[in-house]
Amino acid sequence: MKVYQTNEIKNIALLGSAGSGKTTLAESMLFEAGIIKRRGTVEQKNTVSDYFPVEQEYGYSVFSTVFHVEWNNKKLNIIDCPGSDDFVGGAITALNVTDQAVILINGQYGPEVGTQNAFRYTDKLNKPVIFLINQLDREHCDFDSLLANMKEIYGDKCVPVQYPIATGPGFNAVIDVLLMKKYSWNPEGGAPTIEDIPAEEMDKAKEMHAALVEAAAANDDTLMEKFFESESLTEDEMREGIRKGLVTRSIFPVFCVCAGKDMGVRRLMEFLGNVVPFVSEMPKLHNTRGEEISPDTAGPTSIYFFKTGMEPHIGEVSYFKVMSGTLKAGADLQNADRGSKERIAQIYACAGANRIAVDEMHAGDIGCTVKLKDVKTGNTLNDKDTDNRFDFIKYPNPKYSRAVKAINEAETEKMMAALTKMRQEDPTWVVEQSKELRQIIVRGQGEFHLRTLKWRMENNEKIKIEYIEPKIPYRETITKAARADYRHKKQSGGAGQFGEVHMIVEPYADGMPAPTVFKFGGQEYRINVKNQEVVDLEWGGKLVFINSVVGGAIDARFMPAILKGVMERMERGPLTGSYARDVRVIVYDGKMHPVDSNELSFMLAARNAFSAAFREAGPKVLEPIYDLEVYVPADYMGDVMSDLQGRRALIMGMDSEAGYQKLSAKIPLKELSNYSIALSSITGGRASFTTKFASYELVPNEIQQQLIQQHEAETKEEE
Incomplete structure (x- = not known):
């Protein structure tokens, strides 16, 4: 295979809703380029992209698939991304390492929720977009109304390069208004017949050609001047204008295909090879120090690993992008993230489950390798004297959580190892062993996302698991000051245990003045702050611990034990066993025994005094509140709002x-x-949402009582 230079490489992501035909398009592209001899189908479970058992089980993509085609002396690296929002990690990864998005639209349905999500991600990452209307042979496809809908959504930047003469089962021809030719196909598709535009289509073609010329000219001052003078551009000038418009996202070309019949695919590939920006024409990426890294073949070698695949009989397949320099088979590189050395024994051009060995790859290229010792997704390998690291892929927050446990508890460790391995393949899976909740929590993008994980765990790893409702990480706090004391006394022969602690608790907020005086039951307690310790709690909020003991009532050496006792109760709050936060504790008095007092005695006395004071201090339970953004078609807005109001939103x-x-x-x-699950049910899968932690807020009183009663019942059961 030819070694391609940076200015001969183009990296492209295929995006779109589930069912828009990305995998089928990938098959036709591979077939047209001669990589495969026969096109597979999703139904027959023999496509290059969907080759994992779980994908064949469910009938659509779960993982992104990396492949390449050689076309007109260019190398097109293409990543076919899952359409379901549950597997958005593959699409986000692909967009970050490619330079061009091709968004497929199902000709029957027009822009769907997956289309909207994909476009939103391209907007955030400032990536060029080509829209590809697929399945033009479907019964209910109406190109004109679909195009009008797209312009309404995405604006006049949507400019057709082609339009179909007819849609529906008889679709077999388009007018290309860039080349001003008619393309038509036999029933088996493939190579088109190229003819002059029929007279009856000429007026429409000229009108759309003029719109495309104007859109191309708008991206270059020289072209705009020529357009004003002659109202026309050559094909090469139009290509140049469109390329510049793609880079600045000022034009979204619209193409027409029927990928299932291989109609229009060859012309799309010509456009990708001739017009889409090269790696070298796109904005430069930056390393973690903020330094701009150019895709310079002559520069120091740095490769970034963006994806890990687990394949039977092979193990880990590690996918990388050459960020700079030239990578050669047998290269010894340094892992900037893990500090280890790594030899890249072989490098491959990707073709789904197949790989083509190559000797070297230049800056901007995408490839894979196998049998690495210590490389994980997100790692950077560098040549000597180079210290680049990259951290440019940002994944969305999880939307769906479940506690997971192995049916056979003896397999828990094996389950955790499998979960860690799976997270390498899909970083949007988040696995946490929660000390607070005493559960193993798996978080993902949706119910289907976690159902897929369960299928793989049980079918691939042979570990039976179950999901249960995760506990909520509530917090406890207080709303007023309270006082309590507690004497711990125990005598069992020989030295006993004795410790007495008097304390005041009150709510704490940053910037509060030091305490001076409190009144309880008509009695005044004056506070003399001897020392103060501020503890930033790992679960949020603070504990402020003040020693105000005078006259040597408690020796200073027992203060750490008293603080430890308070912290034990902060870790398992008195109301619900949840973490407590934002409390100021003042130890103002107590008693000790010259023989029987020790750290344990004062720790136990402090723990009980704190519990008693906390319960008298207007205790409240706080619950985590999230910011929620729902993207929903207007006709479902009422139902979605009604559902949210029923959820205390x-x-x-x-x-x-x-x-x-x-x-x-x-x-x-x-x-x-x-x-x-509820949102999908209400909207027929046409809505999506994002969440982000916002704050902790008080739960309603009736819910607080339920939580306290539930905790008391659980505590009795444990006893």
């Missing part, structure tokens, strides 16, 4: 975005537990 605002309504709300985490 507070609607913060509404806005329109790219043809969808954006609903902003604040919602308790407890109410988000099954929200992805």
Whole structure:
């Protein structure tokens, strides 16, 4: 295989809703380029992209698939991404390491929720977009109304390069208004017949050609001057204008294909090879120090690993992008993230489950390797005297959580190892062994995302698991000051145990003045701060611990034990066993015994005094509140709002975005537990949402009582 230079490489992501035909398009592209001799189908489970058992089980993509085609002396690296929002990690990864997005639109349905999500990600990452209307042979496809809908959503930047003469089962021809030719196909597709435009289509073709010329000219001052003079551009000038417009996202060319019949695919590949920007023409990436890294073949070698695949009989397949320099087979490189040395024994051009060995790859190229010792997704390997690291891929927050446990507890460790391995393949899976909740929590992008994990665990790893509702990480705090004391006394022969602690607790907020005086039951307690310790709690909030003991009532050497006793109760709050936060504790008096007092005695006395004072201090339970953004078609807005109000959500605002309504709300985490399932049910899968932790807020009184009663019942059971 030829070694391609940086200015001969183009990296492209295939995006779109589930069912838009990305995998089928990939098959046709591979077939047209001669990589495969026969096109497979999703139904027959023999495609290059969907080759994992779980994908064949469910019938659509779960992982992104990397492949390449050689076309007109160019190398097109293409990543076919899953369409389901549950597997958005593959699409986000692909967009970050490619330079061009091709977004497929199902000709029957037009822009769907997956289309909107894909476009939103391209906007965030400032990536060029080509829209590809697929399945033009379907019964209910209406190109004109679909194009009008796209312009309404994405604006006049949507400019057709082609339009179909007819849609539906008889689709077999398009007018290409860039080349001003008619392309038609036999029933088996493949190579088109190219003819002059028929007279009856000429007026429409000229009108759309003029719009394309104007859109191309708008991206270059020289071209614009020529357009004003002659109202036309040559094909090469139009290509140049479109290329510049792609880079600046000022034009979204629209193409037509029927990927299932291999109609229009060859012309699309010509455009990708001739017009889409090269790696060298795109904005430069930066390393973690903020330094711009150019895809310079002559520069120092740095490669970034963006994906790990686990394949039977092979193990880990590690996918990388050459960020700079030239990577040669047998190279010895340094792992900037892990400090280890690594030899890249072989490098391959990717073709789904197949790999083609190559001797070297230049800056901007994408490839894979196998049998690495210590490389994980997100690692950077460098040549000597180079210290680049990259951290440019940002994944969305999880939307769906479940506690997971092995049916056979003896397999828990094996299950954790498998979960860690799977997370290398899909970083949007988050696995946490929660000390607070005493559960293993798996977080993902949706119910189907976690169902897929369960299928793989049970079918691939042979470990039976079950999901249960995760506990909510509540917090406890107080709303007023209170006082308590506790004497711990125990005599069992020989030296006994004795410790007495008097303390005051009060709510704490940053910037509060030092305490001076308290009144309880008509008695005044004056505070003389001897020393203060501020503990930043790992679960959020603070504990401020003040020693105000005078006259030597408690020796200073027992203060650490008293603080430890308070911290033990902060870790398992008196109300629900949840973490407590934002409390100031003042130890102002106590007693000790010259023989029987020790650290344990004062720790136990402090723990009980704190519990008693906490319960008298207007204790409240706090619950995690999340910011929620729902993207929903306008006709479902009422149902979605009604459902949210039933979930104790507070609607913060509404806005329109790219043809969808954006609903902003604040919602308790407890109410988000099954929200992805409910939203899909309400909208027929046409809505999506994002969440982000916002704050802790007081739970309603009736829910607080339920939580306290539930904790008391569980505590009795444990006893």
